[in-house]
Amino acid sequence: MYAEGSLNYWFGDDDDEVVGAAFSPVLIYWLGNEESFIRPYIEGGIGVACISETQIDDRNLSTAFQFEDRIGLGVRMKKVDLNVRYMHYSNCSIKEPNDGIDLILFTVSYRL
Numbered sequence: 001m002y003a004e005g006s007l008n009y010w011f012g013d014d015d016d017e018v019v020g021a022a023f024s025p026v027l028i029y030w031l032g033n034e035e036s037f038i039r040p041y042i043e044g045g046i047g048v049a050c051i052s053e054t055q056i057d058d059r060n061l062s063t064a065f066q067f068e069d070r071i072g073l074g075v076r077m078k079k080v081d082l083n084v085r086y087m088h089y090s091n092c093s094i095k096e097p098n099d100g101i102d103l104i105l106f107t108v109s110y111r112l
Helices: none
Strands: 002-011 017-032 039-051 065-078 079-092 101-110
Touching: 002 039, 017 065, 039 079
Parallel strands: none
Antiparallel strands: 002 017, 017 039, 039 065, 065 079, 079 101
């Protein structure tokens, strides 16, 4: 398990801009041997986010408070981490409309 904090910047087709901050605890399930050069994993988590605007293009998110759901697959090669993640933001129908927004992220990171 690890925790991830993030600052986000989204932009839409209509020059809409959203700035956000999020925090999410993430469960990670490692596959393979810990000493292996290539070590795949699966991750998932549910966190919270606060966004500056509730409208982006034709999506109405209704509230600045959002839940951040994620599931991902990755592989760690010693200090390099490659990951693909599906993330969903919505207010869990606290207020309607609750259009939500879906993102797919590809990340590369290096651990010091």
